[in-house]
Amino acid sequence: MMTREPEFRWRSIVAPALLPTLLFTIGEGAIIPLIPSLAAQVGADLATAGLVAAMLLVGQLIGDLPAGWIVARIGERAAMLGALGSSALGIAVAAFAPTVALLGLGMLILGASAAVFALARHALLTTAVPAAYRARALSTLGGVYRLGLMIGPFLGAAIITVTGETGAVYWLAIAALVGVAASLLLLPDPEGLLRRDPDEARPPVSPLDVLRTIGRRRQVLARLGLAALTVSALRASRQVLLPLWAVSIGLGDAQTATIIGATAAIDFALFYLGGWLMDRFGRLYTAVPSTIGLGLGFIVLASSA
Numbered sequence: 001m002m003t004r005e006p007e008f009r010w011r012s013i014v015a016p017a018l019l020p021t022l023l024f025t026i027g028e029g030a031i032i033p034l035i036p037s038l039a040a041q042v043g044a045d046l047a048t049a050g051l052v053a054a055m056l057l058v059g060q061l062i063g064d065l066p067a068g069w070i071v072a073r074i075g076e077r078a079a080m081l082g083a084l085g086s087s088a089l090g091i092a093v094a095a096f097a098p099t100v101a102l103l104g105l106g107m108l109i110l111g112a113s114a115a116v117f118a119l120a121r122h123a124l125l126t127t128a129v130p131a132a133y134r135a136r137a138l139s140t141l142g143g144v145y146r147l148g149l150m151i152g153p154f155l156g157a158a159i160i161t162v163t164g165e166t167g168a169v170y171w172l173a174i175a176a177l178v179g180v181a182a183s184l185l186l187l188p189d190p191e192g193l194l195r196r197d198p199d200e201a202r203p204p205v206s207p208l209d210v211l212r213t214i215g216r217r218r219q220v221l222a223r224l225g226l227a228a229l230t231v232s233a234l235r236a237s238r239q240v241l242l243p244l245w246a247v248s249i250g251l252g253d254a255q256t257a258t259i260i261g262a263t264a265a266i267d268f269a270l271f272y273l274g275g276w277l278m279d280r281f282g283r284l285y286t287a288v289p290s291t292i293g294l295g296l297g298f299i300v301l302a303s304s305a
Contacts, residue, residue, distance in 0.1 A: 013125065016184075021121050023179040024114075024177070024180050026176050027146025029151065029153055029156075029261075030151075030156035030159075030169045030257075031170070031173055033259075034055055036052070036113060036243045037049075038103065039053070039100060039103055041167075051104065052107060053107070053239075055104040056110060058111065059110060059114070060112065062113030063114070067115050068119060069114055071116070071120050079119075080120045081185075082116070084181050084184075087177055088114075088174060090106045090107070090109030090112075091174060094170065095170040122138070125141055126138070149267070150267070151261075152261070152264075153261030156169040156172060186241055231291055242263065274290075
C-alpha cells in the first residue's frame, strides 16, 4: 500500500525560512542607501565613495563561489548562523573604521556573508518544499527579500531623524542580526523540514566542484551568461548609483534613505506581476522592459544634473 505524502503547509516555512530572510534584509536595506554618505564621513570623495559602495556587490560575487560548498558541507542552518557571525564582523569593522579602506573591507565582508546567507535560505526552500509548491515558495522568498529592502531604508531614515547620527543604522543592522540568530536558535531546526532523512549523510563535496561545473556548462554560460550578467549589473547598479547621486546633489541622509525605500516599495509592488509575466509569456517579456526602464531612468538622472 502506498503511503501518502504529508500535505505541505505554508506556515511551516514562515518562521524558519521567511522570518530570518525578512530580518536579515531589513538590516542590509538600512545600510545600503547610506554607504556613500558613511564613506564621505571618513574622508572619501564621490568616486571613492562609489568604490566603497561597490565593495558590497564585489563581496557578494566573491561569496557566491564558495557558498554552495559551504552549505553542502555544514548544512543550511549552520551556514546561516556562520553568515550572521561574519556579517556582524563586517558591520563592526565598518562602524569603527577610521579609514576608507577599512570601511570598504567591512562592506566586502558583509557582502560575502549576505551571499552565503542567501544561498542557504534558497537551498532550504528548494529541498524542503514539494515540487508542486516550490515555484510559489521561491517567489514568496523573493517578495520577502524585497519587503526587507523596503522596510530597512524607512527604519534607517526614522532612526537618523531621531538620533541625528547616520552611524545609528549600524545598530539597527546588528539588532536585525540578533533577531535572525534568535529565530534560528529558538525555533525548530529548519533542516527538520527537509523531506530527506535527517540522518542521511551528506555527499562529499569539494570547493573545486563549482569550477568543474562551470567548465562542463561553459557553452550554456557563454550563450546566456553575458545577457544575465548585463541585466544583473544594471539592477545592482541602482543600489550604488542612486545613493551616490543623492550625495552628489546634497540630499540629507534621511531623505536619501526615504527615496531608496520608496524605490524598493515599487520593486516590492511589482514582483508578483513580474512572476506572472514570466509564467505566461517567458523571461524575455520581463528582462527587456526592465532593462529599457533602467536605461531611461539613468538617462533622466543624468539629464537632471
